[in-house]
Amino acid sequence: VFTSSRISSFNRHMKTHSTEKPHMCHLCLKAFRTVTLLRNHINTHTGTRPYKCGDCVMAFVTSGELVRHRRYKHTHEKPFKCSICKYASVEASKLKRHTRSHTGERPFQCSLCSYASKDTYKLKRHMRTHSGEKPYECHVCHTRFTQSGTMKIHVLQKHSKNVPKYQCPHCATIIARKSDLRVHLLNLHTYKATEMKCRYCTAVFHERYALVQHQKTHKNEKRFKCEYCSYACKQERHMTVHIRTHTGEKPFTCVSCNKCFRQKQLLNVHFRKYHDADFIPTVYQCPKCSKSFSRWVLCE
DNA sequence: ATGCCCATCGCCCTCTGCTGGGATTAC
DNA sequence: AGTAATCCCAGCAGAGGGCGATGGGCAT
Numbered sequence: 262v263f264t265s266s267r268i269s270s271f272n273r274h275m276k277t278h279s280t281e282k283p284h285m286c287h288l289c290l291k292a293f294r295t296v297t298l299l300r301n302h303i304n305t306h307t308g309t310r311p312y313k314c315g316d317c318v319m320a321f322v323t324s325g326e327l328v329r330h331r332r333y334k335h336t337h338e339k340p341f342k343c344s345i346c347k348y349a350s351v352e353a354s355k356l357k358r359h360t361r362s363h364t365g366e367r368p369f370q371c372s373l374c375s376y377a378s379k380d381t382y383k384l385k386r387h388m389r390t391h392s393g394e395k396p397y398e399c400h401v402c403h404t405r406f407t408q409s410g411t412m413k414i415h416v417l418q419k420h421s422k423n424v425p426k427y428q429c430p431h432c433a434t435i436i437a438r439k440s441d442l443r444v445h446l447l448n449l450h451t452y453k454a455t456e457m458k459c460r461y462c463t464a465v466f467h468e469r470y471a472l473v474q475h476q477k478t479h480k481n482e483k484r485f486k487c488e489y490c491s492y493a494c495k496q497e498r499h500m501t502v503h504i505r506t507h508t509g510e511k512p513f514t515c516v517s518c519n520k521c522f523r524q525k526q527l528l529n530v531h532f533r534k535y536h537d538a539d540f541i542p543t544v545y546q547c548p549k550c551s552k553s554f555s556r557w558v559l560c561e
Numbered sequence: 562a563t564g565c566c567c568a569t570c571g572c573c574c575t576c577t578g579c580t581g582g583g584a585t586t587a588c
Numbered sequence: 589a590g591t592a593a594t595c596c597c598a599g600c601a602g603a604g605g606g607c608g609a610t611g612g613g614c615a616t
Contacts, residue, residue: 325567333606354569411598440578
């Protein structure tokens with residue numbers, strides 16, 4: 262509903278509803294509703310941009326565009342101030358958009374899912390997740406991407422010579438992506454209120470990195486000692502198998518002949534050798550005497 | 562009716578950071 | 589060999605910058 266105290270404004274407004282386009286471009290025959298629109302169009306043919314910026318090469322069709330450009334690029338004057346935070350903008354529409362980050366208002370609803378965005382561009386970008394459209398292509402390997410930024414990172418990490426690296430400030434780790442460094446810091450260098458115990462001794466830690474480093478000091482210890490003999494080993498599973506030589510336990514039974522084994526691996530070898538018709542044993546042949554062996558040995 | 566100017570709409574862009582899945586490495 | 593930890597990577601959303609185009613108030 263349009264109202265105006267001036268008849269001239271009313272008449273001009275009514276023309277916006279008309280499909281009549283009486284003003285034609287003499288260069289390309291395209292028609293326009295008003296002389297102003299025609300003039301602006303002709304300017305695109307002639308390259309006429311009368312409002313030139315004094316500080317850079319940019320030039321504009323209208324004075325308003327020049328003022329706005331100068332605010333963005335040179336004077337940094339931002340007349341529209343947010344009442345909640347420090348944000349200020351050159352244009353009112355930007356402040357309006359910004360305000361939605363305080364109010365949480367999401368006026369642009371996706372028609373295919375529950376997502377709603379705060380501005381039209383994000384909704385448009387989101388719709389690519391439904392359409393599968395990938396408008397950005399890597400010029401080197403031709404992989405396609407939904408967003409230009411993702412492609413940019415890809416080119417930087419995959420096809421650039423000077424790939425940036427991020428050094429962890431707390432340890433020697435070097436990580437390719439800034440966001441991954443954040444994950445590293447969170448997982449390994451964040452103080453945890455609950456104590457983390459060493460798997461091998463009574464030491465406790467509040468930072469995972471310190472715990473992991475400490476546990477490495479146990480690496481070469483033969484921590485597992487047999488209670489029946491002098492045997493010691495690094496891994497618990499080796500000790501489990503060794504203990505069976507004392508107890509006589511043979512938990513792995515062959516399903517075909519009921520023969521029992523201490524180790525699963527021994528059962529597997531037995532089964533393949535005696536019960537698997539398709540099994541072809543590996544044969545190692547001596548290059549000097551042509552004698553065959555079931556494993557690699559030096560022929561005397 | 563038209564020119565000037567400002568407000569507004571709309572589009573596209575970049576930078577930023579989080580997430581989760583697959584690959585790789587360490588144990 | 590199996591599993592847990594870690595790394596690498598693309599997908600995706602949040603926030604904000606910049607500019608072209610159009611509409612309408614006001615003066616001429």
